[in-house]
Amino acid sequence: MSDDLFQTAFGEFHLQPLHHHPRSPLQAWNAADDLLLQELANRGYATDTHPRTLLVNDGAGALGIALHNAQPQSWNDSFSAHLALQKNLQRNALPEDCVHFIPAHQSPDAIYDCVLIQLPKTLSLLEHQLTQLRNHVHENTLIIGGGMVKHMAKSMIELFEKIIGPTHTSLAEKKARLVFAQFNPALPATAPAPVHYAIPGSPLQLVNLANVFSRQQLDIGTRFLLEQLPDLKGARSILDLGCGNGALGIYAGWKNPQATLHFTDDSFLAVQSARESLALNRLENPAHFHCGDGLEQFDGKVDAILCNPPFHEGNKVHTEIAARMFRDAARHLNPEGTFYVVANRHLDYLPQLRTRFHHCQLIASNAKFVILGASKPGSG
Numbered sequence: 301m302s303d304d305l306f307q308t309a310f311g312e313f314h315l316q317p318l319h320h321h322p323r324s325p326l327q328a329w330n331a332a333d334d335l336l337l338q339e340l341a342n343r344g345y346a347t348d349t350h351p352r353t354l355l356v357n358d359g360a361g362a363l364g365i366a367l368h369n370a371q372p373q374s375w376n377d378s379f380s381a382h383l384a385l386q387k388n389l390q391r392n393a394l395p396e397d398c399v400h401f402i403p404a405h406q407s408p409d410a411i412y413d414c415v416l417i418q419l420p421k422t423l424s425l426l427e428h429q430l431t432q433l434r435n436h437v438h439e440n441t442l443i444i445g446g447g448m449v450k451h452m453a454k455s456m457i458e459l460f461e462k463i464i465g466p467t468h469t470s471l472a473e474k475k476a477r478l479v480f481a482q483f484n485p486a487l488p489a490t491a492p493a494p495v496h497y498a499i500p501g502s503p504l505q506l507v508n509l510a511n512v513f514s515r516q517q518l519d520i521g522t523r524f525l526l527e528q529l530p531d532l533k534g535a536r537s538i539l540d541l542g543c544g545n546g547a548l549g550i551y552a553g554w555k556n557p558q559a560t561l562h563f564t565d566d567s568f569l570a571v572q573s574a575r576e577s578l579a580l581n582r583l584e585n586p587a588h589f590h591c592g593d594g595l596e597q598f599d600g601k602v603d604a605i606l607c608n609p610p611f612h613e614g615n616k617v618h619t620e621i622a623a624r625m626f627r628d629a630a631r632h633l634n635p636e637g638t639f640y641v642v643a644n645r646h647l648d649y650l651p652q653l654r655t656r657f658h659h660c661q662l663i664a665s666n667a668k669f670v671i672l673g674a675s676k677p678g679s680g
């Protein structure tokens with residue numbers, strides 16, 4: 301049996317994660333997807349009766365593709381997830397519009413009979429999603445969450461209780477578990493307020509929506525890069541790669557009012573945070589906002605790129621994202637431009653940068669972080 305064959309009660313499908321290669325044998329689905337679909341089948345869910353179905357955080361489209369006959373909607377905070385869904389639809393010769401994608405900074409637009417939620421990594425995203433969901437369900441909506449036991453915190457179940465209504469969980473099976481919630485319209489529903497915080501040493505304020513990196517205060521790595529940021533007076537364009545709430549680009553824009561700013565992130569809520577942060581500070585720099593996987597969807601070249609790449613200790617996926625960002629930065633940097641990276645010092649990114657840039661140097665370091673500068677992009 302091929303290892304990309306996803307067998308479900310609703311059919312068999314070939315699925316791959318977005319960045320599939322033999323050294324990264326990540327599957328495009330997990331045991332929680334299996335349990336969610338099995339649960340629907342056991343309850344007699346029939347795709348041909350078109351139950352209005354919303355799928356939340358469907359990573360690479362496994363749920364959407366299995367349930368495509370019901371024409372589900374898929375609500376997600378990841379551009380890469382949208383790309384993975386589109387590629388997997390093509391892989392299975394399914395029409396692109398049989399699953400309708402809704403980016404997380406927009407609200408779903410219907411009342412649903414069935415909502416399946418892959419539990420997200422951050423509590424703030426779950427809280428945001430459950431609060432919004434209250435306007436899109438009725439008392440008989442089937443609401444089922446699913447997740448791997450090791451990532452399912454008690455606080456997640458408590459959020460379902462608090463925001464949706466009475467909740468219970470299934471027994472664990474294949475290291476995954478389901479969460480069943482019954483909507484109680486009488487519960488008070490208050491949307492979580494966006495978090496605001498300052499960039500120390502400046503008059504600048506940032507807006508952090510749900511799911512955005514460094515929730516309560518400026519990340520110490522980001523802060524170190526801002527403190528050490530060289531003069532960018534010659535830069536006509538500055539790009540904040542993996543912008544989160546836009547801290548790096550907004551600070552650089554404040555220091556360099558001549559520069560056009562570009563903000564890019566895989567998270568729709570991050571790009572929306574950057575947009576709101578820029579507006580809050582009334583900076584007059586021309587600015588462009590892009591959701592994308594690295595710079596794959598970005599056109600053009602810029603004079604400076606600032607980046608605090610995603611990483612998670614011991615997590616191979618994240619250092620691969622950083623490696624792709626270095627490749628993309630080299631492709632989109634002007635020949636005289638510079639790419640600035642802040643990273644935990646143990647990550648040792650210099651050798652990787654040297655495969656993409658002819659000139660790489662250590663600009664600053666402290667006990668925890670290094671700031672690297674890379675220029676003269678090569679073709680490698």
Ligand SMILES: C[S@@+](CC[C@H](N)C(=O)[O-])C[C@H]1O[C@@H](n2cnc3c(N)ncnc32)[C@H](O)[C@@H]1O
Nearest residue numbers: 513522542543544565566567593594608609610
């Ligand atoms: C360490 S955070 C830095 C955020 C912000 N620049 C800061 O310094 O506060 C890394 C950011 O990269 C984004 N990211 C992760 N994978 C990405 C991808 N494939 N393409 C673009 N951005 C990505 C995350 O959403 C996150 O906002």
